[in-house]
Amino acid sequence: MPRRVWTGPWINELEFEYTAEASGLTQDEYAPVFVRYMTSALAHGTEKLFFANFKFPPPHIPTGLQVPFTEASALIDSTDQRTLLFQVVRTFIQRFDRFEGVEVLRETIEEGIYPNQGMFKIATEGHYRFVVEGKNHYILWGSGGVLPEIQGNARVTSILGATTVMDAGDIVLTGMPIYVTAV
Numbered sequence: 001m002p003r004r005v006w007t008g009p010w011i012n013e014l015e016f017e018y019t020a021e022a023s024g025l026t027q028d029e030y031a032p033v034f035v036r037y038m039t040s041a042l043a044h045g046t047e048k049l050f051f052a053n054f055k056f057p058p059p060h061i062p063t064g065l066q067v068p069f070t071e072a073s074a075l076i077d078s079t080d081q082r083t084l085l086f087q088v089v090r091t092f093i094q095r096f097d098r099f100e101g102v103e104v105l106r107e108t109i110e111e112g113i114y115p116n117q118g119m120f121k122i123a124t125e126g127h128y129r130f131v132v133e134g135k136n137h138y139i140l141w142g143s144g145g146v147l148p149e150i151q152g153n154a155r156v157t158s159i160l161g162a163t164t165v166m167d168a169g170d171i172v173l174t175g176m177p178i179y180v181t182a183v
Helices: 027-043 084-096
Strands: 013-016 048-051 101-114 118-132 135-141 153-158 163-167 178-182
Touching (some): 027 101, 027 118, 027 135, 084 118, 084 153
Parallel strands (some): 013 048
Antiparallel strands (some): 118 135
């Protein structure tokens, strides 16, 4: 009979309950942070992402109880309209749904403090290679240019889905994540 060995807890799912308000960010400012968290989580073994702040106000909260977040971190607002974060998540899913593998090529993690919220860690620079349908797709942010393995014409997509084609050597990274694939 095979012997079982305790290897500790097994965690492969992550619930996003973080709120833009907790950090004092607007939805526009929070969107790239959200992408960084999703990317880093998947790159480090998370297999499923859940979004706790799906709709504002949440239908399961009884009338009169305080909701712990606002529309700034919800995917659907109080008028049942899709928010900017909804578009960010949809673009992410369209690009990376059913990815076959992911590799951290470069990552810098830094700590910070949000007022009244305590410590947090976030990737301030990230270069990740996802394999989707046998092709390399990159999520990049930070400073400088892209890694040398990305050459020639590249399709660059913003976190909101706007796409342009340009020479990979002309790509300049910022704190705003971008999605890059070879053309």
